[in-house]
Amino acid sequence: MSTATNIVVVGVGGQGSVLAGQIIARAAMLAGFSVATSEVHGMAQRGGSVFSTVRYGKAVLSPAVPEGAADILLAFEKLEALRYLNYLRGDGLALVNDQRIMPSIESLKLAPYPDDKTIEETLHRRARDVLIVLALGIAQKLGNPALTNTVMLGALSRFLDLPHTKWRQAITELVPPKTVEFNLLAFDEGLTWAQRHAQM
Amino acid sequence: MSAQTVLMSGNEAIARGAWEAGVRVGCGYPGTPSTEILEALARYPEVDCEWSTNEKVALEVAVGAALAGGRAIATMKHVGLNVAADPFFSVAYMGVNAGLVVVSADDPGMHSSQNEQDNRFFARAARVALLEPSTPQECKDFTFAAFEISERYDTPVLLRTTTRISHGKGLVTLGERQEIPRKPYRKDVHKNVVLPAHGRIRHQLIETQRLPALEKEAERWAQIFEGSDDLAIITAGAAFLYACEAFPNATILKLGMTHPLPRELIKRFCEGKKRIVVIEELEPYLTEQVRALGISTEEIHLPRFGELSVGRVRQAVERARDGATPPPVELPPLPPRPPILCAGCMHRGVFYVLKQLDAIVSGDIGCYTLGALAPLDAMDTCMNMGASLSMAHGMAKIFSEEEKKRLVAVIGDSTFYHSGVPALIDILYNGGQTVTIILDNHTTAMTGHQEHPGTGRTIKGEPAPVIELESLARGLGIKHVQRIDPYDLLAAWRTIDEALHRREPSVIIADAPCVLKEKRRFGELVSVDHTKCTECFACTELGCPAIEVRDGHIEINKLLCIACTHCQQVCATCNAGIDIPQVLELVHQKRYADAFKVLLRANPFPAVAGRVCPHPCDHEVNALGWPQEKLYAERYPDLVREFSTPGHPAKLSVRDVERFLGDYGIEHFSGAEFAPAEERPERIAIIGAGPAGLSAAFYLRRRGFRVTVFEAFEKPGGMMRYGIPAFRLNKEILDREIDRLYMMGIEIKCNVTIGRDVSFAELQREYDAVVIAVGDSAPQELELEGTSDVQEGLLYGVDFLRRVNRGQSVKVGRRVAVIGGGNTAIDCARSAKRLGADVTVYYRRTAQEMPAIRDEIDEAILEGVQFEFQTNPIRVLARERRVCGLELIRMKPGPLDKDGRRRPVPVPNSEFSVPIDTVILAIGERADLDFLKETGVRFAQKIHTTFTGAASQPGIFACGDVAFGYGTVTQSIATGRRVASAVTTYLRQKGAKR
Incomplete structure (x- = not known):
């Protein structure tokens, strides 16, 4: 079962990480892989920390990704990237959207939001590769911050063995019909960005 | 196919x-x-x-x-x-x-x-x-x-x-x-x-x-996966998945039907197996039954609580981390991110009002259970679906009359249909008086917006009859059924308050759709007017995720805000963060004692503040754009008549209301009423008995902590006593308000200087937390030519005021120059005037830029103090080491500095001299923080803290000017209250760890 690709998707409730996980799973499925995912509903919509997993491979039964077993940590928010960092393998890749979403004032009374330097240093202590993706910035340039996730998926696709056409098909099937064109554009922008910035 | x-x-x-x-x-x-x-x-x-x-x-x-x-x-x-x-x-x-x-x-x-x-x-x-x-x-x-x-x-x-x-x-x-x-x-x-x-x-x-x-x-539903090693696992459900991942080479018996168990098959499976473990989540349901068959399964350490994970399963069986898993890296302390009521959620309005009313809230299951979390903190109990009403009814059977007047049951619409109705019938039938608030957001929100009997739709989206809440309650025979708009805080307050005082059961329906479902926006987005925001943090009491603190300043997150207006209604541009809308309503109803108690929630010194506060509360529009002045005038013509602003008969002076209530409180309360109901063991040291330190002491003592305040001077009060002149604040008022703190059991040790009489390290050792509130008591020194060898005629503002306030004899010459533009400068000028001098204030910027309180400047002008703006001293002139004059230069606005203000620059060749006998330098104060050297507490001119006042060392906090530098009594009070919350949170966390 170690032949599976393990992806942990994290973010803040309302950022759309559930849909992103679905798109990854759909693309993997279209590419002929066996797929398992897990996500948490309910409270997650209320701005809380959100964690989901996507696994695909030849024969995947369980959606569970143990700590230290994720190949890729796909984080839509920086603080959440740190929170789930230890799910990543020692030689894993942290793909982090360059966005800070402040937790509530009450939470910040318990601990401050770590500064960028601390975040990057900590990420590097675990991950072999860290890529901070300017996804929010790219999405804003495209005119809609809601496209951030799709930009991140584009960047993610640079590191996965799933054909570009399958990604496009998965996006087309799963995003609201009116937004397909923009999402495909955002996906390609993310991919291009990652191709330009990734050393791997 | x-x-x-x-x-x-x-x-x-x-x-x-x-x-x-x-x-x-x-x-x-x-x-x-x-x-x-x-x-x-x-x-x-x-x-x-x-x-x-x-x-x-x-x-x-x-x-x-x-x-x-x-x-x-x-x-x-x-x-x-x-x-x-x-x-x-x-x-x-x-x-x-x-x-x-x-x-x-x-x-x-x-x-x-x-x-x-x-x-x-x-x-x-x-x-x-x-x-x-x-x-x-x-x-x-x-x-x-x-x-x-x-x-x-x-x-x-x-x-x-x-x-x-x-x-x-x-x-x-x-x-x-x-x-x-x-x-x-x-x-x-x-x-x-x-x-x-x-x-x-x-x-x-x-x-x-x-x-x-x-x-x-059941045998048909069992599967055996043969493995290569000698570990045999019996498992089912989700635990099977974890077991597979954790032990890919084990032999696994996966049960599909787990009641009844296929006992014979289990026995056969276990025959000849060396190591048998049962892996299951939560209760040892399988384990006990397998053991009852006489099979000895290995003792593993799976907890009976919490969700399993591959890691937990592996650890439980191997009792050590698998070598393949890298050890976790240590993370910095991370702020948690629990779920939270959405920005603009209707529930927030109701819970805010319940908190205002200090209600005892019997809650229920739904999104609104989040109202129990800080800062709303407005729920006492939540047990199971529908229990809110019945539990409240039970509480009322035991509660005192006073407690009953605070008791409400809060339940969601869907939950009410689910199981609230029989409880409501019970209350009515058995003579209960419970106030029931139904939070009707027209959907089953928590689980993702399902239809229910009140939505008019079935699960299939087809039209359905609406079982209307109001008619239902009335039909049962509830006489008092009222609707409130949870976005109108005052109206909601009035309705709930009235119901609490009634001796009959009532139902209040808070009626507004779920904002997550409707995705509506109410109007123009809210933004903060930073020229008005007092940073009292009152708006943060709503716990709205759209309200953020960035670099110590309040900001509204435009991506989240839906302009629900809750924060606009809460904001009163009050320096101390007083709940002015509620205070005014209570005064209007002539409930002065209640109003005074509400005042005290934010300000332990209302009689002082009612005299010295610069009263930003009189802005026509508040810092979040709400037309407060107009609303006060419309709501309370009676108060406007009684407490009108001098020169503005149609304008309410909130400060005068505060002074009235402060004096009422001195008359009617000793302070013992505010002593904590329960003592806590933790001891807290506070350094400095100024407004910030005493405010922190008050709110910590309210929570039951044992508080000792150390004061360097002979009496407590800080700037209230030694800074503000007696003509602005009668010191007897101050004494009476400080008496309250003694009556609550706060210890104040005067004439103790930390770093000299008691070391800071000793405080850290002896106390569970230390709050530094020493204020800015040392004068800021000005590098001014000619001052080094002057012996007479040169004074520093804070020293001068302190001596005047102590009643010590202070001599000034006939012609006095005061340098500076802050409150200290104006107080010095007015005090010197009272000593008979001709006083001129020299300030390097324009009149509009002067930071001193406007009223005080006006008073000074009326008293004959002269002002020279855009003028800066360059040299003190002295004769025989006595000041005899001052050389000055005219200034003009120069380039923008980092705060966006124009830095004044000298006008070339505009130097001039004036004859002067006494120069009072009042260009600002600084803190004397030598005692913090080598303590690890980070400071420069100020102590570095978070916005709540936590310093760089755990257990050390700071408030008032030494941390925030707002420079007014009332804002210092607000920081003291904030630090009290931070200390409480810190000690609670520390206690939890213990």
């Missing part, structure tokens, strides 16, 4: 399995993680689905359908089966006609539940078949088969999932729907009327026939 394979969640697969099995009826009540089963099932047109009012009703409807001859399924979360337990146990005896499946979705880890009960025991207790799928494919297959099992063995089947199974997705191969002809309905009273005589026979049959037969059936 080849079978279609799709990606499905466990819940969707259960619905699919039921559909393929020809199910005719589906019923349920929403509850995470079960909700999507019925939502998915309702999309199949062949199935008659309904959201039932509760799980008991749902199961009864399903039982009826099954008896009538159609296959039926009832879905619920684990705690829902508690509600449905009555029919569940009875139908177990009755048996079925057509197949009946009950789905219980358990929630180990409590992702979205109030407990993590293990519902496998329900099957065992009720003597019915239990199936536990592990994958989405199994969810479909097991559900399909469950109907057949149900019919073949005449038993309801409990299909139990857990969150990971329900919400996990995987590939599922689809089948076609099997059309099952309706089974004929047969009247069979011996089965279907559960008289004792019938029951006795049924129970016997179940034990002697059904269960033995099912035990054979």
